[in-house]
Amino acid sequence: MPMNIWENLPKPFLILAPMEGVTDIMFRQVIAKAGRPDLFFTEFTNVSSYASEKGRWNALERLRVAPTDSPIIAQIWGKNPAHFSETCYALESLGFSGVDLNFGCPDKHVNKAGGGAAMINTPELAVACYQNAKQSTNLPVSIKTRLGWANPSEYQTWLSTLLKQHPAALTVHLRTKKEMSKVPAHYELIPDIITLRNQISPQTKLIINGDIRDRAHALELHAKHPEVDGFMIGRGVFQNPYCFTDHTPTREKLIELLKLHLDLYEKLRLTRSSYEPLKHFFKIYINNFPGAKEIRAKLMETHSIPEAREIIKDL
Numbered sequence: 001m002p003m004n005i006w007e008n009l010p011k012p013f014l015i016l017a018p019m020e021g022v023t024d025i026m027f028r029q030v031i032a033k034a035g036r037p038d039l040f041f042t043e044f045t046n047v048s049s050y051a052s053e054k055g056r057w058n059a060l061e062r063l064r065v066a067p068t069d070s071p072i073i074a075q076i077w078g079k080n081p082a083h084f085s086e087t088c089y090a091l092e093s094l095g096f097s098g099v100d101l102n103f104g105c106p107d108k109h110v111n112k113a114g115g116g117a118a119m120i121n122t123p124e125l126a127v128a129c130y131q132n133a134k135q136s137t138n139l140p141v142s143i144k145t146r147l148g149w150a151n152p153s154e155y156q157t158w159l160s161t162l163l164k165q166h167p168a169a170l171t172v173h174l175r176t177k178k179e180m181s182k183v184p185a186h187y188e189l190i191p192d193i194i195t196l197r198n199q200i201s202p203q204t205k206l207i208i209n210g211d212i213r214d215r216a217h218a219l220e221l222h223a224k225h226p227e228v229d230g231f232m233i234g235r236g237v238f239q240n241p242y243c244f245t246d247h248t249p250t251r252e253k254l255i256e257l258l259k260l261h262l263d264l265y266e267k268l269r270l271t272r273s274s275y276e277p278l279k280h281f282f283k284i285y286i287n288n289f290p291g292a293k294e295i296r297a298k299l300m301e302t303h304s305i306p307e308a309r310e311i312i313k314d315l
């Protein structure tokens with residue numbers, strides 16, 4: 001039986017949120033260098049992709065991990081319970097400390113395929129996918145979701161349904177699918193969600209997600225709600241890649257991170273990444289210091305790693 005990672009984390013623990021197109025094997029290594037969270041998650045991987053001959057290579061590339069990732073949770077999504085079984089069975093040998101089921105993604109393609117937040121409207125299917133996952137692996141199985149589909153008060157029935165399965169951990173992004181990320185996270189519901197967790201499944205670790213900027217902000221929330229076990233930070237990392245530490249990054253440190261990201265990009269040569277999407281990351285590193293805007297504008301004109309290196313070499 002592998003160790004249950006959820007029982008071996010500090011309280012509160014901090015997690016880098018899974019973010020498609022962002023938290024890949026390269027970016028996670030950059031964040032590990034800046035200051036790692038207690039736990040990483042992969043971007044989500046589709047179970048039906050893994051279960052198909054055509055999609056498996058792509059799924060396995062998404063699930064690649066680096067030594068600095070550990071401990072790391074594999075996040076998966078889909079709607080076919082048999083494919084959840086097949087994928088979870090394989091994950092144990094791929095170096096993961098747990099499996100997380102995405103029942104919260106609001107992307108219209110994902111929802112049209114019946115996955116992510118669409119699970120909120122098909123709770124019986126969600127339970128079937130969870131049970132299949134659980135029966136197919138010795139790894140702890142957790143769930144990440146939203147409050148509901150349209151109305152925040154849906155959390156009462158939806159989260160109760162999930163907690164009755166006694167997942168190892170439950171991450172609640174404090175918004176509904178319809179709210180996307182357009183309204184402030186519903187921090188006012190944290191006390192009620194704690195009560196629900198305590199009543200139905202006290203052993204489930206409760207993780208709060210939404211608008212948390214950095215470690216200091218997470219500790220502030222924890223002081224108000226000490227029964228929350230962990231906090232997950234997503235977009236905060238765009239403002240400050242050192243958000244899991246107490247450091248304010250210097251210009252030199254940020255440029256060092258960009259250089260590392262470029263090196264990793266070159267070294268790993270993932271089939272699914274092209275140079276253009278890499279440009280989205282420039283703003284994370286070349287930001288918040290005098291002259292950053294001008295350097296960034298030049299970087300955005302580049303078409304290759306050597307060109308980008310030329311611009312930052314003397315900084």
Ligand SMILES: Cc1cc2nc3c(=O)[nH]c(=O)nc-3n(C[C@H](O)[C@H](O)[C@H](O)COP(=O)(O)O)c2cc1C
Pocket residue numbers: 017018019020021022042043044075102104105144173209210211212232233234235236
């Ligand atoms: C670019 C992007 C990609 C995302 N991809 C995923 C994903 O693959 N799996 C997931 O569970 N959530 C995903 N999310 C949602 C985040 O994990 C998180 O729940 C959300 O951003 C709210 O947290 P924040 O306010 O700290 O950013 C994504 C969010 C963003 C901005």
